[in-house]
Amino acid sequence: MKTTVIGYPRIGSHRELKFAEQKYFKQTVSADELAQTASVLRQENRGTVSGAGIDQLPSNDFSYYDTTLDTAFLLNIVPKRYKDLNLSSLDEYFAEARGYQGDKGDVTALSMKKWFNTNYHYIVPEFDDDTDIKLVGTKVFDEFKEAKNAGITTRPVLVGPYTLLKLSAYKGSKRPADFAATLVKAMMPYSVNWLT
Amino acid sequence: MADLGAEWVQLDEPSLVKDQSEADLELFTDLYKPILATKHGLKILAQTYFGDVRDSYDLLTSLDFDGLGLDFLEGAETLDLVKSKGFPADKTLFAGIINGKNIWKANYDKKLALIKQLPVADDKLVLSTSCSLLHVPYTLANEPQLDEKYKRYLAFAAEKLTELTDLETILTGNGDAILKANQALFAQPRYEENETITRQVASLKESDFHREPAFEERAAIQKKEFNLPELPTTTIGSFPQTREVRRNRSKFKKGEITKDQYDEFNREQIKACVEFQEKIGLDVLVHGEFERNDMVEYFGEQLEGFLFTSNAWVQSYGVRCVKPPIIWGDVARTHDMTVKESVYAQSLTDKPVKGMLTGPVTILNWSFPREDLSPKETTYQIALAIQAETLALEKNGIKIIQIDEPALRENLPLRKSDWYSRYLDWAIPAFRLVHSKVQPSTQVHTHMCYSEFGDILDAIDAMDADVISFEASRADLTLLDQLNRDHFKTHVGPGVYDIHSPRIPSEKEVAGTIEKILKKVPLNNVWINPDCGLKTRGETETTASLENVVAATKEVRQELAHEGR
Numbered sequence: 001m002k003t004t005v006i007g008y009p010r011i012g013s014h015r016e017l018k019f020a021e022q023k024y025f026k027q028t029v030s031a032d033e034l035a036q037t038a039s040v041l042r043q044e045n046r047g048t049v050s051g052a053g054i055d056q057l058p059s060n061d062f063s064y065y066d067t068t069l070d071t072a073f074l075l076n077i078v079p080k081r082y083k084d085l086n087l088s089s090l091d092e093y094f095a096e097a098r099g100y101q102g103d104k105g106d107v108t109a110l111s112m113k114k115w116f117n118t119n120y121h122y123i124v125p126e127f128d129d130d131t132d133i134k135l136v137g138t139k140v141f142d143e144f145k146e147a148k149n150a151g152i153t154t155r156p157v158l159v160g161p162y163t164l165l166k167l168s169a170y171k172g173s174k175r176p177a178d179f180a181a182t183l184v185k186a187m188m189p190y191s192v193n194w195l196t
Numbered sequence: 197m198a199d200l201g202a203e204w205v206q207l208d209e210p211s212l213v214k215d216q217s218e219a220d221l222e223l224f225t226d227l228y229k230p231i232l233a234t235k236h237g238l239k240i241l242a243q244t245y246f247g248d249v250r251d252s253y254d255l256l257t258s259l260d261f262d263g264l265g266l267d268f269l270e271g272a273e274t275l276d277l278v279k280s281k282g283f284p285a286d287k288t289l290f291a292g293i294i295n296g297k298n299i300w301k302a303n304y305d306k307k308l309a310l311i312k313q314l315p316v317a318d319d320k321l322v323l324s325t326s327c328s329l330l331h332v333p334y335t336l337a338n339e340p341q342l343d344e345k346y347k348r349y350l351a352f353a354a355e356k357l358t359e360l361t362d363l364e365t366i367l368t369g370n371g372d373a374i375l376k377a378n379q380a381l382f383a384q385p386r387y388e389e390n391e392t393i394t395r396q397v398a399s400l401k402e403s404d405f406h407r408e409p410a411f412e413e414r415a416a417i418q419k420k421e422f423n424l425p426e427l428p429t430t431t432i433g434s435f436p437q438t439r440e441v442r443r444n445r446s447k448f449k450k451g452e453i454t455k456d457q458y459d460e461f462n463r464e465q466i467k468a469c470v471e472f473q474e475k476i477g478l479d480v481l482v483h484g485e486f487e488r489n490d491m492v493e494y495f496g497e498q499l500e501g502f503l504f505t506s507n508a509w510v511q512s513y514g515v516r517c518v519k520p521p522i523i524w525g526d527v528a529r530t531h532d533m534t535v536k537e538s539v540y541a542q543s544l545t546d547k548p549v550k551g552m553l554t555g556p557v558t559i560l561n562w563s564f565p566r567e568d569l570s571p572k573e574t575t576y577q578i579a580l581a582i583q584a585e586t587l588a589l590e591k592n593g594i595k596i597i598q599i600d601e602p603a604l605r606e607n608l609p610l611r612k613s614d615w616y617s618r619y620l621d622w623a624i625p626a627f628r629l630v631h632s633k634v635q636p637s638t639q640v641h642t643h644m645c646y647s648e649f650g651d652i653l654d655a656i657d658a659m660d661a662d663v664i665s666f667e668a669s670r671a672d673l674t675l676l677d678q679l680n681r682d683h684f685k686t687h688v689g690p691g692v693y694d695i696h697s698p699r700i701p702s703e704k705e706v707a708g709t710i711e712k713i714l715k716k717v718p719l720n721n722v723w724i725n726p727d728c729g730l731k732t733r734g735e736t737e738t739t740a741s742l743e744n745v746v747a748a749t750k751e752v753r754q755e756l757a758h759e760g761r
Contacts, residue, residue: 001321001367003360006206006243006265006296007328009353011511013338018515052357053364058206061328065514097514099697109697112513113648114606116210116246118297118331119520119562121513144200153203160207160242161227166220167211177223184230 003054007061007157012041021064025098031090038062039146046152059147059154060140064090065097065123068167069110071159072125074137075186077168079126081107097123111169125164129172133182161187204263206241210327212256213247213271214610221255232260241265241290245327247610248273257284265290268310269326270297275313282315289316293363294356296327299508299522299564301351302359304366304378311367323360329353333508333519346503346524349386386568390500390526397576405625407632407640407660411685414636414662421595421637422548426756427710427724427749428479430689432643432665433552433598434491434729435469435484436738445489462486463540470544472739477746480596481549483541485731489519491554491600492562496521499581500528502563513696516732522564523574529581532588539592548596550641551589555601556582556630557623562603571607572622579629586630590638598641599630601659602728605649620655627659639663645728650678657685665689667727676716688717691727692745698733700740706748719756724749 011017020037023029029037042062049057063070072078073093082095085104094100099109111124140156147154159167161183165176212224232240239262248271249256256264264287268274271292283289291314293307314321335354336347351359362378365371407414441462448458469484488494496502503524509517534551542549556578566574582599589597604627609618631640642659645667649656656664664686666675676690692709693701701709713722724745730738 001318001323001364003323003364004290005325005329005357005360006208006245006290006292007330009330009332009334009511011509011515011517013334014507015509015515015517018517021515048354049357052354053361054357056204056322061330099694099699101699106699108694108699112696116213117607117610118246119510119512119518119603119606120331141200144202148201153201155204155206155241156202157206157208157243160209161231162224163209163211165223165227177219177226180223180226184227188231188234 002056004056004155005049005054005058007058007067008045008049010041010045010062013044017041017064025094031088034064034090038064042143042146043150046147046150046154050152057147057152057154058157059143060156060158062143064093066121067157068115068125068159068164069093069097069123070137070139071164072123072168074135074139074158075183076134076136077125077127077131079110079128079171080130081105113167122167125168127168127170127172127174127179129174131174131179133179133186135186158187202238204239204241206243206265208243208245210243210245210247212244212249212252213267215612216251221252224252225255225259228259228261235260235262239263239288241288243290245270245292245296247271248277250277253277253281257281257287261287263288263290263322265292265324267292267326269293269295275310278315279313285317285320288320288322289314290322290324292324292326294323294325294359296325296329296356297331298567299332299350299352300567301349301355301378301381302363303382304359304363304375305382307359307363308366308375311363323363325356325360329356331510332356333505333510338507339505341506342503348381350522352508387525390528393526393528393577393580396580397573400576400629403632405628405632407628407634409636411660411662415687417636418639418662422639424479426719426753427722429724429746429749430478430480430550430665431473431482431725431742432691432727432729433482433485433550433600434488434731435482435486436733436735437486437731438735441465441486459487462537466537466541467544470541470549474545474547476739476743477750478742479547481541481545481547482552483537483549485552485729487537491602491729492559493519493521495533495554495559495582496523496563498529498531498533499578500530501525501577502527518562520563523560523566525566526569527574527577527581529584533585535585535588535592535594538589538594542593549594551586551594551597553582553585553589553597553599553630555599555604555642556626557607558601558603561607572626575622575626576629579626582630583633587633590634595637596639596641597631597634598643599627599661600643601627602643602645604644604656605652608652615652616655620652624655624658627661631661641665643728648675650675653678653682653684657682659686661686663687663689663723665691665723665725665727667691676713680716684717687721687723689723689725690717692724692748693726693741695726695728695730695733695741698737700737701744703744703748703751706745707751710748710752714752 024034112121115122241263242261243265245267333352444461447453465486466483473481503522512518538551556575560575639662641663642661643665
């Protein structure tokens with residue numbers, strides 16, 4: 001018999017992530033400093049969970065904003081209007097989450113919905129007929145490696161392909177099933193490369 | 197990514213706990229067959245939560261997953277499924293037995309009884325949480341002011357980890373003392389019953405849930421009473437909680453200033469807020485809610501029966517957090533909670549000021565609920581408390597009362613067949629109970645946010661409010677078509693801009709949105725407002741946005757007059 005948890009809170013036991021992001025949005029801390037805060041929070045969580053004697057730890061349950069958005073972002077499911085802003089990857093991610101109004105353009109945020117029957121909200125990924133699903137991100141791997149370097153083999157977590165398709169919005173003529181083959185293809189190298 | 201050396205990967209598939217069609221299951225199969233055919237030794241866990249997988253259990257067990265994560269708490273049929281259909285011997289069961297959504301300490305005897313019924317070998321069993329612990333606060337260690345007599349019944353994320361390892365210890369035969377301590381805790385009553393309130397709930401009659409006269413008649417009376425312009429403008433209730441507002445509260449909580457000083461500061465804020473709203477030309481005003489930290493916690497702190505915490509934050513959206521109160525015992529109202537602020541704000545202006553209350557369903561849904569009393573009974577207790585507050589506001593001259601139910605949609609059961617029988621059949625009456633006794637001329641507003649409720653519009657109409665505002669701007673106003681289709685009766689304020697983003701909508705943009713609304717909803721039924729409260733926004737963007745909203749409304753009114761509409 002083993003023990004595990006499906007995911008752990010990520011905001012920080014004193015909401016450190018919230019305060020760090022607010023500072024980042026006001027440009028009083030850099031992307032690197034924000035990343036450093038996030039890394040410390042993940043480290044603290046690993047310490048708490050493994051310290052309590054839990055056998056298997058998840059990873060990639062951390063997020064700057066939302067894990068559904070993270071999975072979409074990892075797989076290049078990013079509408080053109082955000083890419084056209086030509087922002088850094090992190091700022092493009094935040095533009096999807098919060099909207100962007102600045103010298104690079106003016107776009108509203110992606111839609112946000114209640115996560116099932118909870119008071120948590122997820123960002124609704126948006127597909128259109130030009131959506132080119134492919135593995136472009138590294139977050140899930142980076143966070144696995146970070147834990148591995150700290151001596152813990154974690155169980156990476158992603159929103160599964162089915163739930164991802166079911167929760168997304170479709171702006172073009174293509175339907176969820178039309179994306180199934182490319183989505184599988186994008187997720188396969190990930191599972192293949194993971195271990196071999 | 198080669199050589200990373202992961203053993204398991206967890207793919208979250210909570211969508212499976214909703215009703216599944218044949219086409220859904222086909223899509224699931226098409227997605228997973230190729231993935232599971234190329235695992236290369238990696239183990240794949242299909243993780244579900246928030247319910248049971250009755251439609252897909254056969255499929256899940258037949259596909260080549262290495263582990264299945266099932267929710268034994270919210271999943272009403274999960275245990276029956278694994279017992280009656282069995283669990284494949286080659287798969288690992290990740291059994292969700294510790295509640296990831298609520299904060300009560302687990303009763304170990306009950307958990308052990310559950311675990312013993314699981315038809316899996318010891319080495320194929322992983323004890324887990326029912327969902328991610330994202331939905332509970334970090335740790336009781338952050339609550340030094342909370343008395344031990346309460347804390348011993350509670351478990352936040354960190355304490356739930358211990359519960360999992362405690363159960364493992366007991367099951368491996370080394371946890372007698374742990375089990376005995378847990379049994380001793382549950383052998384005694386947790387709280388003292390409030391017999392007055394339980395009797396009051398038990399004696400509720402059908403007529404307690406119906407407001408007279410009917411909607412149309414009230415609408416005519418209220419039109420005369422308020423004499424508002426076409427497309428009346430208002431806000432949802434809260435104004436920006438500036439640094440100074442938060443500092444004032446924190447100083448008061450630390451005892452650095454007196455209650456009078458605290459109140460006086462808030463009165464100044466209310467005054468400035470009312471002046472601001474008059475200046476920019478809004479029609480129905482609010483007091484701004486500077487005295488409220490959170491729309492549920494504020495009431496929880498004043499009602500009997502709630503426990504409140506200092507640092508028990510839970511993420512709501514982005515990095516925004518809420519601090520849900522804990523419904524500890526029977527809920528009762530002992531004093532006015534909002535009257536003073538509303539009456540003061542109303543004394544400053546001839547325009548109507550809305551009284552602002554949080555509805556009973558939202559208070560339930562945004563609290564950690566009891567597990568020893570049904571949600572229906574708990575909600576009726578809260579509804580009676582809010583009803584008393586509603587009547588107190590009315591008695592003190594407040595003519596428009598908004599009873600917010602932003603969270604009404606979110607606890608809708610995930611399976612359609614359960615919507616009415618397990619939820620709406622008591623949730624909607626609970627709202628009606630709150631306002632059933634007010635005068636016909638008193639206008640009752642409600643607000644709902646981030647909700648897809650196109651599919652329960654009849655139930656929303658049955659709340660029998662006079663006006664409802666809701667979030668629609670981030671959903672491209674698609675709800676308008678549904679309102680139109682269903683001949684929605686209640687007057688509506690579909691938010692004209694998204695307050696969850698710091699972006700300022702231009703006057704032209706807002707005017708365009710109003711025009712879109714008017715294409716779908718009769719002019720006389722439309723209100724103009726932002727899509728949610730403004731507390732999370734800065735003052736600068738709020739001022740600019742509201743000015744644009746009022747200007748856009750005036751522009752549209754002029755056009756309407758010009759066109760003779």
